[in-house]
Amino acid sequence: MKAAGETTLKKPTLIILIFCCTVLLVGCSEERILERLSLPTLIGYDVNEENTEITTTAVIRQVSPEFESRIEIQSATAPTSKGTRIDTNLKTSRKLMAGQLRVILLSENLAKNGIEGALHTTMMNSEISTSVYLAVVEGDTKDLLEYQFPSIKDIGQHIFSLIDQNVDERLTVSSTVHEVSRDLYSPYKNTVIPIIKRQEESIMIKDVGLFHKGKLVGKLPSKDVFYILLARKDVEQGTLELLLPKDGFDIDDSKQELQIDKLPIAIDSLDSKRSIKIVNSDTPEFDLTIKADCRLLEIHRSVEISKMEDLKKIEEAVNKEIKKELERVIKYGQEVGSDVFGFGDYYFTHTRNPHITEEEWSEKFKNMKVNIKTDIRVLRNGVFE
Incomplete structure (x- = not known):
């Protein structure tokens, strides 16, 4: 039973009322031709x-x-x-x-x-x-x-x-x-x-x-952008060009038109995972680990890559080169005082009661130590498999 004087809007009436209000509101908006x-x-x-x-x-x-x-x-x-x-x-x-x-x-x-x-x-x-x-x-x-x-x-x-x-x-x-x-x-x-x-x-x-x-x-x-990205976040895709030292590779001299000091190589489809761990909060000292799966896209034709051991040599050389380049880029960031890698954010959120100001972190950043470990795997080698 409804109380005396109580009214109920029927559904068609309610729909019409909503439509009219909408039209009025739209009409109040600024006209932009x-x-x-x-x-x-x-x-x-x-x-x-x-x-x-x-x-x-x-x-x-x-x-x-x-x-x-x-x-x-x-x-x-x-x-x-x-x-x-x-x-x-x-x-x-x-x-x-x-x-x-x-x-x-x-x-x-x-x-x-x-x-x-x-x-x-x-x-x-x-x-x-x-x-x-x-x-x-x-x-x-x-x-x-x-x-x-x-x-x-x-x-x-x-x-x-x-x-x-x-x-x-x-x-x-x-x-x-x-x-x-x-x-x-x-x-x-x-x-x-x-x-x-x-x-x-x-x-x-x-x-x-x-x-x-x-x-x-x-x-x-x-060319250093990819190293910045690797150090600051997970990277789903990308292409990276490297120059590897010739030491340790079996070079087929008959396929060399010109003498080369470095072996150019291109890898793509990187699916990297970045992890950071604080080793010492006073220094501070971090462990930075980069894991990535990649595909060998291009390499100088004088290098034999038909055997698994050849790919392992390439993996080892790629890991050493990426680690070296990451160290160089991070060191440059420290020299100019720009933490674009996010070490400060991680330090603040994972250190108990840090009580650190922006100026104090700037000083710590310039003197921090980063231990870099890379685990780069070459899963495929393009058309060669």
């Missing part, structure tokens, strides 16, 4: 020598009512990035909306002075996704973006695709706004960002930049 908007896909930031003014260069896509798009480059200089946006708006006939932004470029000079300001500005803009890539430009971003590349029609989309596909191939590090801000605001871990440059009539990822407290403090060539 595509052909009335300017859509920046890439923004580059430069600073002057005195670090008092910012130059913003934007790659903007304009869409016509016929859905044909064209690309224009707009640049503005002001004391703040917001001021440059106002100046850019004054030069365009359509309102700027940053929802299609894919890449933010930072000049090398800005990176050396610190990226925290640019990152803070980006994160304050609710239109910008945290999946936007950050990259550093060797030189000024304005010079790169305004250069007339004969084979590049949309430089914004080109740079985005360049970074994105190399991240997928494990040839550079992923540096989205989310990832960079996470590392930047962590007191025990530093960030690493790709560095791009113009190479004659093309654009390439040349290096990766190592940061400390938001400032660029060092560079490593792109």
